Amino acid sequence: MKSLPFLRASLALRQVRKHLPKLRGQSSPEIDMADVRTRALELADDVDDRNAVAAQPVLFGYVDAHIADWLANMKTHHDTVQAELDLLSVRVTEVRAFYQIHHDDQQNVLDDLEAAVSHALERLSDPDAPFYDPEPRNKRRGRDS
Amino acid sequence: MTTPANFPRFGPLRRRIPIHGDPSLIAGHSPWSTGLYYFVLLAAMGVDLVTFHQVLLPALDETEEMLWVVVTGFTVICIAMSHTFGQQAKKAVSTRHAAGSRTTAWVNLLAWVALGAAAFAFRWEYSSLDIGSAFVVDGVEQTGMSDAALHEQHLAAWLFLALYVGTGVVSGGAGFLRHQPEVSRYNRALSLRTKAAAKHSRLDSNLQGSTKLAATVDKARLEHTQAWESLQVRCIAAADRVKREIQLKLLDKNTGQDTELPPAAPRPDVPPRSPGNPESPDEEDELR
Structure with missing residues (x-):
């Protein structure tokens, strides 16, 4: 039975695992140039032979405008996906910090209990083995060791 | 339990002698x-x-x-x-x-x-x-x-x-x-240690999983940024292809005339870029 913070962390990770593949699939949209190509070539066909020189930058501008329009729309989509990915990163970071702190604390507990086991075994083999009062944790906090 | 023979068995020091126990007692009774x-x-x-x-x-x-x-x-x-x-x-x-x-x-x-x-x-x-x-004996209750x-x-x-x-x-x-x-103290310490180790392993597993997931999310963010940059390059390439076709089409129309068509003009507008775009204008010109 998990306590509420652990349950919340687990659910957050599950949501991240669920949403991440969907977001990764939205990173590479394909531009469809068929329509603009067809339209530009039709326009080029309609150009008179005498105006061919003058029509070239106009047709190039037509294509560039289409590309710029499509990229502007994609920029909005890109920023939305980027924001969702940033949010996932924040969630994972906070869950990771939560687990890290509990992991370090449990490491301390485990170290103390390892000492307790070895000391109990020592006392069993030699009841005269000395033992020392354990140092309180609040006196040990902030030290390197 | 054995006691050394050279220690006094009586007197005030009797309780001070070392007694070496049997660690096999931790196995407990049958x-x-x-x-x-x-x-x-x-x-x-x-x-x-x-x-x-x-x-x-x-x-x-x-x-x-x-x-x-x-x-x-x-x-x-x-x-x-x-x-x-x-x-x-x-x-x-x-x-x-x-x-x-x-x-x-x-x-x-x-x-x-x-x-x-x-x-x-x-x-x-x-x-x-x-x-x-x-x-009752002779009228007197006994x-x-x-x-x-x-x-x-x-x-x-x-x-x-x-x-x-x-x-x-x-x-x-x-x-x-x-x-x-x-023996009971050892067994208790061992039991507590086992439970603490199990909890530690679960936390370690969660920590490793979240660390890997954080790395995956960071990688996805980087890939997303790079995908935007490559998308811009692909758009430029696609536009250039269409421009070349237009140019060829116009060249066909201009056949027989003395004047030559100018090279493809630079694009009038520059598509929006992300800040980390490594694409340089020279590379764009080469592509064009």
């Missing part, structure tokens, strides 16, 4: 021995239950249920006292750093003796005073028991005392002989 141990304790408790019921039946004017509650309580108390006496006596005799164990042992022993003595005295006196027959009945009640009281002492000795002896504080 299941059969443990079962026998609890069977003996339960048998002693059953004997005390019957004897206390015999004592308290004439003493308390209560319902049968309340009587059994009192009898059970007395039984548990006397068994617990004698058992605790045995355990604490073992601590006081054979180990170090068991402060107060001797006092606890004596207090339990005295309370156990007082309980038994009171029950014995009650059974002895109450039986001889109250349970008897009344008869109250009392016959010598045989009195003797029988006294024997019952002695029997109670013998059973009480016997069960107490069994219970206390079991506590004295079986109590291994170091």
